[in-house]
Every structure is written in structure tokens, then in C-alpha cells.
Amino acid sequence: MKPIISVNNVSMRFNLATEKVDSLKEYFIKLTKGSLKFEEFWALKDVSIDVMPGDFYGLVGLNGSGKSTLLKTIAGVLKPTKGSVTVGGTIAPLIELGAGFDMDLTARENIYLNGAVLGFSKKFMDEHFQEIVDFSELHNFLDVPLKNYSSGMVARIAFAIATVTDPDILIADEVLAVGDYTFQQKCEKRMKQLIDNGTTVLFVSHSIEQVKSLCNKATWLEHGKIIMSGDAQTVCDEYSKRY
Amino acid sequence: MKTKMGTFWRYRFLLTNLIGRDLKIKYRRSKLGIRWSVLNPLLMMLVLTAVFSAFFRFDIPNYPVYLLSGNLLFTFFNDSTNAAMGSVLYSAPLIKKVYVPKYIFPLEKSCFSFINMLFSMVALLMVMLITRQKFHPSIVAAIVPLFLMFIFCMGIGLFLSAAAIYFRDVMHFWTVIVMALNYATPIFYPESIWNGTFMAVAGKLNPLYWYVSTFRGCIIDGLFPSTLQIALCAIFAVISLVVGSVMFRKTQDNFILYI
Numbered sequence: 286m287k288p289i290i291s292v293n294n295v296s297m298r299f300n301l302a303t304e305k306v307d308s309l310k311e312y313f314i315k316l317t318k319g320s321l322k323f324e325e326f327w328a329l330k331d332v333s334i335d336v337m338p339g340d341f342y343g344l345v346g347l348n349g350s351g352k353s354t355l356l357k358t359i360a361g362v363l364k365p366t367k368g369s370v371t372v373g374g375t376i377a378p379l380i381e382l383g384a385g386f387d388m389d390l391t392a393r394e395n396i397y398l399n400g401a402v403l404g405f406s407k408k409f410m411d412e413h414f415q416e417i418v419d420f421s422e423l424h425n426f427l428d429v430p431l432k433n434y435s436s437g438m439v440a441r442i443a444f445a446i447a448t449v450t451d452p453d454i455l456i457a458d459e460v461l462a463v464g465d466y467t468f469q470q471k472c473e474k475r476m477k478q479l480i481d482n483g484t485t486v487l488f489v490s491h492s493i494e495q496v497k498s499l500c501n502k503a504t505w506l507e508h509g510k511i512i513m514s515g516d517a518q519t520v521c522d523e524y525s526k527r528y
Numbered sequence: 529m530k531t532k533m534g535t536f537w538r539y540r541f542l543l544t545n546l547i548g549r550d551l552k553i554k555y556r557r558s559k560l561g562i563r564w565s566v567l568n569p570l571l572m573m574l575v576l577t578a579v580f581s582a583f584f585r586f587d588i589p590n591y592p593v594y595l596l597s598g599n600l601l602f603t604f605f606n607d608s609t610n611a612a613m614g615s616v617l618y619s620a621p622l623i624k625k626v627y628v629p630k631y632i633f634p635l636e637k638s639c640f641s642f643i644n645m646l647f648s649m650v651a652l653l654m655v656m657l658i659t660r661q662k663f664h665p666s667i668v669a670a671i672v673p674l675f676l677m678f679i680f681c682m683g684i685g686l687f688l689s690a691a692a693i694y695f696r697d698v699m700h701f702w703t704v705i706v707m708a709l710n711y712a713t714p715i716f717y718p719e720s721i722w723n724g725t726f727m728a729v730a731g732k733l734n735p736l737y738w739y740v741s742t743f744r745g746c747i748i749d750g751l752f753p754s755t756l757q758i759a760l761c762a763i764f765a766v767i768s769l770v771v772g773s774v775m776f777r778k779t780q781d782n783f784i785l786y787i
């Protein structure tokens with residue numbers, strides 16, 4: 286079977302500007318003085334993973350270990366400095382819920398806008414509008430500007446929009462940490478439903494219990510390097526031993 | 529190339545949605561709403577006409593139409609390039625989280641400003657009626673310089689939006705350039721005041737001169753665009769678009785590291 290996501294020797298470099306050079310004048314002064322220095326920072330070092338169709342793949346690691354960077358290279362947001370990422374399917378990114386919402390617009394307008402950001406067509410959004418509204422349970426607030434919403438309500442709509450398709454790949458970066466308990470349950474149920482329909486999930490969470498109970502495979506990252514990769518149970522157990 | 533077009537086609541709904549968003553936000557909570565895009569240039573024209581008939585007296589037949597036609601085009605240039613310049617920067621929260629083709633943002637601003645200008649053309653028609661300006665058949669050809677100017681502004685917008693990411697200075701610098709162009713283009717004065725060959729030649733190197741004068745020819749003088757005019761308008765548009773998109777494409781992968 287061919288992997289649906291294959292990450293090959295990916296390294297990602299960020300330039301941590303030691304001094305912030307934001308203006309042209311400064312830039313040229315620094316350039317002529319030869320003091321234009323960037324401290325290199327490798328957020329990912331030679332990372333390779335293969336995700337098979339149908340996997341529920343967990344990423345564990347401390348803050349700053351490169352989990353989100355890896356997700357972003359897979360989602361196409363970041364282009365790796367070295368190596369390559371091949372993705373064989375549609376992606377629903379839940380990297381940060383509500384990216385692309387405009388707080389001045391109403392929920393109704395935002396649903397269409399966000400759908401468009403995710404690359405859905407107008408026809409598709411018309412067909413699935415009701416489904417999104419039903420899932421987020423916000424019938425009475427559809428024509429209220431989003432700035433008057435609570436953050437939980439915003440998260441609900443965002444989750445509903447992102448999961449309205451049956452994406453081939455769902456990228457979830459600690460999304461289940463938002464909303465109240467019942468909504469978290471609902472999200473988890475929806476994710477399980479997607480998996481039953483064959484969606485591959487990439488999942489980041491700090492709750493090792495959650496990773497253990499949901500994932501079948503996992504990778505443990507530290508300082509941008511893979512410490513361990515494989516069966517979720519084994520990786521999580523090792524991880525728990527360390528911390 | 530084919531897949532590029534495919535992506536663009538896939539994201540056309542995003543383009544229309546962003547334009548819709550801008551229209552809604554621009555005229556939110558205003559009683560007159562979109563009518564402002566007609567009213568605004570009308571009022572501006574009244575002020576400018578009053579000012580210039582008091583201070584300078586140019587020998588221009590139907591000055592209100594002359595002034596308004598030049599001003600509408602220049603406002604479009606100003607609005608579209610300025611909005612496009614900041615567009616990628618201001619979309620940073622989105623670009624950092626979801627993959628969207630980044631050129632959508634400057635492109636959307638150019639389209640939005642263009643649509644706004646088309647609405648404002650109603651003001652020009654009204655002034656033409658009021659001042660009993662003769663309607664020539666060549667008026668239909670006015671779309672040619674407008675369209676070419678749209679391409680021209682799109683290219684500049686792409687260039688500026690990419691440049692502004694690396695150097696915010698561009699944003700300050702551009703306001704000065706726009707002001708210089710405002711005076712260099714015959715908007716409120718006739719080109720006959722360019723005395724001497726130097727001024728005439730220098731003035732005609734300005735692309736905006738060609739868009740404005742070709743447009744006015746169609747509207748006021750009843751002249752269809754000449755081959756030279758179309759050629760020059762098109763050449764400026766193509767150069768701008770090519771330079772803008774090459775610059776944008778070469779730098780776009782690193783945008784995320786700077787925004």
C-alpha cells in the first residue's frame with residue numbers, strides 16, 4: 286500500500302534575526318558593515334514519516350519540539366528548506382480553528398468565507414450550509430457579527446466547516462481542547478465517524494492519554510528530531526516514562 | 529501551468545467572497561452604502577472644480593468632465609496599489625494557518641478597486657448628462673484603456689505586496705511616488721501646459737498619462753484609441769504584470785518567514 290502522506294528527510298530552517306531589520310536603510314547599513322547576521326534555527330531536522338491511509342497518527346512532544354511545524358509543512362503552509370512532502374489527497378486543516386474568520390462579518394457570511402478559504406465551491410457550501418449550522422447548534426445567532434460570539438462558539442463553527450467534507454486527511458492540532466465538554470464529545474464522535482469513512486488523521490495533543498486512546502501510530506519529536514516512531518502504545522509508554 | 533490554472537479556478541469562490549467581504553465592510557453602517565462610491569467622486573469633483581476655477585483658469589472645455597475622468601482613473605490607481613501593497617501582510621493570520629494561493633490577496637484588492645471604480649463611473653455619466661457633454665460612439669471603446677490599466681495596476685500591486693513584506697519602507701515610499709505621479713499626470717491641468725520638449729517627453733514616459741489620455745479621448749473627444757495608444761497601454765500593462773508576477777513567484781515561499 287502506498288503511504289498517503291510521505292515526509293522525506295524534511296528539514297525546516299528559520300532565521301532568527303538577532304536584530305530586527307525591518308527597514309531598507311538599516312538593511313544596507315548592516316549589509317555594508319557585514320554585520321547582517323541571522324541565527325539559524327532548525328525547527329525540523331531530517332524528519333521522515335510515512336502515514337498510511339486510514340491511520341490515526343499521533344505526534345507527541347514538548348512545546349517547541351516541532352510538531353506544529355511538521356503539521357504546517359504537510360498542510361502546505363510552510364515549504365520545507367530541505368526534503369520533500371508528498372500528500373495524496375485532500376486536507377482539512379484544523380491547525381488553528383477559525384483562521385480566516387472576519388470578526389466584522391456575521392456567522393452566515395463567515396461560513397461562506399471560511400469555506401472558500403478551504404477551497405470549497407459555492408455550490409458545495411450551499412448544499413452543506415444547513416449541515417454546518419446544525420452541527421454547530423447556532424441557529425439563532427446566524428446573523429450576528431462574529432465579534433459578539435464567545436470563543437467556544439467560534440470554535441464550533443470552525444470545526445463544523447472544516448469537517449463538513451469527507452477529507453482524505455484531517456490535520457488536528459489540539460483542537461479538542463476547545464469548547465465545553467459536550468462539544469468536545471461531539472467533535473471526538475465526528476472524528477471517529479470520519480475515520481470509519483476512511484479519513485486519515487494526523488493528531489497533535491499534549492494529552493498522552495488522548496493519543497493512546499485514539500491513535501494507532503505515533504511519532505515522538507524532540508528539538509526537531511524524531512526520538513521514536515511506531516506503534517502508539519509503545520511510543521506513548523516510552524514518552525510517559527521519560528516525563 | 530495547467531495545474532496553476534486549476535488552483536486558480538478552485539479558488540475563484542474565495543476571490544469573489546473576499547471581494548464581497550470588502551464591499552460589505554467598506555459600506556457597513558453607512559446609510560447611503562454603495563451610493564457613496566458615486567457620491568464621493570461627485571463631491572470631490574465639485575470641490576476641485578471650485579478650487580481650480582478660482583485659482584487657476586485652464587482653457588479646457590467642459591472642465592468638470594475632464595477633471596472627473598482623470599481623477600477617477602487616478603483614484604483607482606492609488607486605491608488598488610495601496611490596498612494590494614498591504615494585502616499579503618494583513619492576511620498573515622490566514623496565510624500562517626491554511627494553504628491558500630497567496631496571489632489571491634493582491635489580486636482581490638485590484639479587482640475590488642476596479643469594481644469600485646466602475647460604480648464610480650455612474651458619477652461621470654451623471655456629470656456628462658448635466659454638462660450636456662455629447663455622447664460619442666467611441667465611448668464604448670473606453671473599456672479598452674480601463675481594462676489595460678487594470679492589468680497594469682494588478683502588476684504593480686503584486687510587486688508592491690511582495691516588496692512590502694521584506695521592507696516596510698516601501699509602504700511609506702509609495703505614498704510619495706503616488707503623489708509625484710498625481711502631479712506628473714495631467715489630471716487637473718491640460719497637457720498643453722507642458723512647455724518644452726523635455727517636459728513633454730518626460731510626461732509621456734508616465735504610463736498613467738497614456739491610460740488617462742486614451743480614456744479621455746474616448747469619452748470627451750470622440751476619438752477611438754489609436755494603434756499607438758493601444759500598443760503603449762498594452763506594453764506598460766504587460767511589463768508591469770510580468771515583472772510583478774515574477775517577483776511575487778520568486779519570493780512567495782519565504783513570505784511566511786517575514787510576516
